[in-house]
Amino acid sequence: MVYASLLANRYLASRVIPLIAVLAVALNVALVVIVVSVMTGFLDMLRSSGRTLMGDVVVTHEIVGIPDYERFLEILDETPGVHAASPLIETFGLVRMPYGRDGESRVEPVQVWAVDPRSLAEVTGFAEAVYWRAPTDDERAELDERDPRLDETFHKLDDALAINDPDVEPGMVLGIEISPFNSRTRRGTYRPTPSEAWMPLHDVTLSLVPVSSGGRIAEPREGRFRIANEFHSKVYQVDSQRVMIGLAEGQRLLRMAGGPLYDPDGERDENGRPLVIGRSPSRATTILVRGDDGLPPPELKYAVSAAYDRFLAELRDDPEAKVKPPSFVDIQTWEERLRDLIAPVEKERDLMNVLFSIIYVVSAALVLSIFWAIVHEKTRDIGILRAVGASRSGILWIFLQWGLVIGVIGACVGLGLGWLVVDNINAIHDAMGEAAPTWSVIVAGGLAAAALLATVVAAWRGSLLHGLIWSLATILLAAIAFGLSRHEGAVMWDPSVYYFDRIPSRVDLLRAGATMIGAVVFSILGAAIPAAKAADTDPVRALRYE
Amino acid sequence: MSDAPAVVATPLLEAQDVRKTYRLGAIEVPVLHGASLAVREGEWLAVMGSSGSGKSTLLHILGGLDRADRVGRNADGGEVRFRGRAIERLSNRALDRYRNREIGFVFQFYHLLPELSVVENAVLPALVGQVPLLWRSRRSEIRERAIDLLERFGLGHRLKHRPRELSGGERQRVAIARALANRPAVLLADEPTGNLDRKTGGEILDLLAEEHRRGLTIVMVTHDAGIGERADRTLWLRDGRVDGAPEI
Numbered sequence A: 001m002v003y004a005s006l007l008a009n010r011y012l013a014s015r016v017i018p019l020i021a022v023l024a025v026a027l028n029v030a031l032v033v034i035v036v037s038v039m040t041g042f043l044d045m046l047r048s049s050g051r052t053l054m055g056d057v058v059v060t061h062e063i064v065g066i067p068d069y070e071r072f073l074e075i076l077d078e079t080p081g082v083h084a085a086s087p088l089i090e091t092f093g094l095v096r097m098p099y100g101r102d103g104e105s106r107v108e109p110v111q112v113w114a115v116d117p118r119s120l121a122e123v124t125g126f127a128e129a130v131y132w133r134a135p136t137d138d139e140r141a142e143l144d145e146r147d148p149r150l151d152e153t154f155h156k157l158d159d160a161l162a163i164n165d166p167d168v169e170p171g172m173v174l175g176i177e178i179s180p181f182n183s184r185t186r187r188g189t190y191r192p193t194p195s196e197a198w199m200p201l202h203d204v205t206l207s208l209v210p211v212s213s214g215g216r217i218a219e220p221r222e223g224r225f226r227i228a229n230e231f232h233s234k235v236y237q238v239d240s241q242r243v244m245i246g247l248a249e250g251q252r253l254l255r256m257a258g259g260p261l262y263d264p265d266g267e268r269d270e271n272g273r274p275l276v277i278g279r280s281p282s283r284a285t286t287i288l289v290r291g292d293d294g295l296p297p298p299e300l301k302y303a304v305s306a307a308y309d310r311f312l313a314e315l316r317d318d319p320e321a322k323v324k325p326p327s328f329v330d331i332q333t334w335e336e337r338l339r340d341l342i343a344p345v346e347k348e349r350d351l352m353n354v355l356f357s358i359i360y361v362v363s364a365a366l367v368l369s370i371f372w373a374i375v376h377e378k379t380r381d382i383g384i385l386r387a388v389g390a391s392r393s394g395i396l397w398i399f400l401q402w403g404l405v406i407g408v409i410g411a412c413v414g415l416g417l418g419w420l421v422v423d424n425i426n427a428i429h430d431a432m433g434e435a436a437p438t439w440s441v442i443v444a445g446g447l448a449a450a451a452l453l454a455t456v457v458a459a460w461r462g463s464l465l466h467g468l469i470w471s472l473a474t475i476l477l478a479a480i481a482f483g484l485s486r487h488e489g490a491v492m493w494d495p496s497v498y499y500f501d502r503i504p505s506r507v508d509l510l511r512a513g514a515t516m517i518g519a520v521v522f523s524i525l526g527a528a529i530p531a532a533k534a535a536d537t538d539p540v541r542a543l544r545y546e
Numbered sequence B: 001m002s003d004a005p006a007v008v009a010t011p012l013l014e015a016q017d018v019r020k021t022y023r024l025g026a027i028e029v030p031v032l033h034g035a036s037l038a039v040r041e042g043e044w045l046a047v048m049g050s051s052g053s054g055k056s057t058l059l060h061i062l063g064g065l066d067r068a069d070r071v072g073r074n075a076d077g078g079e080v081r082f083r084g085r086a087i088e089r090l091s092n093r094a095l096d097r098y099r100n101r102e103i104g105f106v107f108q109f110y111h112l113l114p115e116l117s118v119v120e121n122a123v124l125p126a127l128v129g130q131v132p133l134l135w136r137s138r139r140s141e142i143r144e145r146a147i148d149l150l151e152r153f154g155l156g157h158r159l160k161h162r163p164r165e166l167s168g169g170e171r172q173r174v175a176i177a178r179a180l181a182n183r184p185a186v187l188l189a190d191e192p193t194g195n196l197d198r199k200t201g202g203e204i205l206d207l208l209a210e211e212h213r214r215g216l217t218i219v220m221v222t223h224d225a226g227i228g229e230r231a232d233r234t235l236w237l238r239d240g241r242v243d244g245a246p247e248i
């Protein structure tokens, strides 16, 4: 049908209307792509943060800990599917900071992880999370001259993973949001405040409360630690609460290290001391396990449970092991472990899915109605075509082609637009978070003045339509200029509320593709349905249509 | 009951007892009740009637653009026959073909497609009737015929223009060229001069007369007696029926 292509072409070649149609499709596609990308990014980030924070599966026996965990680690090591495992003690404590008000040190309540950094780095993203590096010579040149990193003593920053090395002073790695002496840049990185109080290489005092294997609380104990570094896990709750020390230090302070085991109620030796009846095992409260890549955490959890049962059986039969491991420990995948955090996010995802469906439907309705108006305007043309013998299917074909072209162009433009926004979403957010730059106010004001001039010219020439359009533009631009001048910045993504410290986003190609196909389908439908209706109405009425 | 004049040969196009009623909700507006007429090959027939008498309606029904009433099973709304065949019984496809091949419409308000140029408007019916495969081979022939017609109508310098750049008279000439693109059997003209001044209207009528002289069959409806005079024969549409003689 030669005429169908000719007319589809001509309808596309007219200036304003196809532009509006493409814009409608593009904006809707962009909107959907942006919303979906942030949602996908959020869930992605959650998923990967679970792994980088705690590996895949976590074995815990809180407070008292698992005795002879070293043997358990050996068994885990031989278990297929286990990539690496790392023991740690998780507890709470108080850190007396080297800064404070009125000469008094500030005391921060913290979550303490006593870790074995080398294996922790294999299981989690700890090595990458350790934030400060000794600057290279090139970087030195770039740094502010008051930057504390320029001090030669900071070459030790790179030794952060040696915090439990007995040769090094007991070290501590702080969450980067704990001390107020790091300033966050707009790009989500940190700069040390040029100040004496910048944390690394300062000493702090940590107080912990030991609990015996019987579950009794003993005298609180204190230890001095040197801040070896700070870490940035990108999860705000963790960065603002957790400190890491060496496992050996933790065991010592918490009385969880191995040593001779006495029988308090038994016989005494000649000096009146209780007799040594064996060795007390060292303990850890938590074992983090990372599975081989691609192994689903629930399967790993199953394997780890089986490994723990073997560990139990082995120690039960071992007469040397005076302290038996607990029969029941918590074995959880990171997802189960993060339930408290994930549950609201999953609710949010459900809500997002509902919102997404609404956005999709609204977008489709918008495209349909805009196309409806555009095609409706061609009703008389359709009557004329029917009068010269065009068939209904031929007329439908014109608008199918038109809808296809608009849909494809709109979808591509929309994807590009969406991608651009998603790529720069944090920059856009940050720009909105600051007061508008003066030049933007001047530009908007200048444009408003130009529009005002155009209004005056139009009025002088007596052109009502142009006068109206330009006066509207004047009002709009003046409002924008006013708004910009008053805008003092608003932070919408508050990391303490949204769990992550940056807006996560990732363009999900599959969903983007589905959105684009949807856009094309709705464009075609949007054009074809009113065209079919017009082709169905009796041609005489279509001809009379003004 | 037929008011149609007796015709000897088989008429090219005839309407018999055509009834048409418009429905506006519950109200029925009877427009045609038993209108009959017959057009011979090569004839120029004028149908006169006051405004609102149903002239356009009748013309649309003749051209297969509108349908007469379907009252019962047996077509009580009358019949339109082209070369002896009832067009009511044609399939949709055949009716499209009938409009495309046998009929050329000229309307009071020109009804050109604003997005197409003058030539494109003039070749439109030829394009519509064309299968894509044969199009390449017939393309130049179709274009040449349209350009010939447009040049004959004095529009040779306007071929690439858009309809909105033309005067009313020029537009109507393009519309006539379009109506003639497929060499139709009948030209159906609905007040072709109704929107034009007397002089321009006269030129259009001269042009129609010239085509008529070349053998074109024309049915023209108008309320203007002066224009009706140009035809070979004039009928009157009154009270939904066609009379052979003028009033007075």
Ligand SMILES: Nc1ncnc2c1ncn2[C@@H]1O[C@H](COP(=O)(O)OP(=O)(O)OP(=O)(O)O)[C@@H](O)[C@H]1O
Residues within 6 Å of the ligand: A541, B022, B023, B024, B029, B031, B049, B050, B051, B052, B053, B054, B055, B056, B057, B058, B223
């Ligand atoms: N779609 C419609 N619905 C209802 N009534 C209609 C419709 N179309 C036409 N009519 C009525 O039918 C009557 C005949 O209309 P028609 O257009 O055929 O008259 P006409 O003789 O061509 O008039 P004019 O000389 O003004 O063009 C008019 O009264 C008109 O109001």
Ligand SMILES: [Mg+2]
Residues within 6 Å of the ligand: B055, B056, B057, B190, B191
């Ligand atoms: Mg009329």
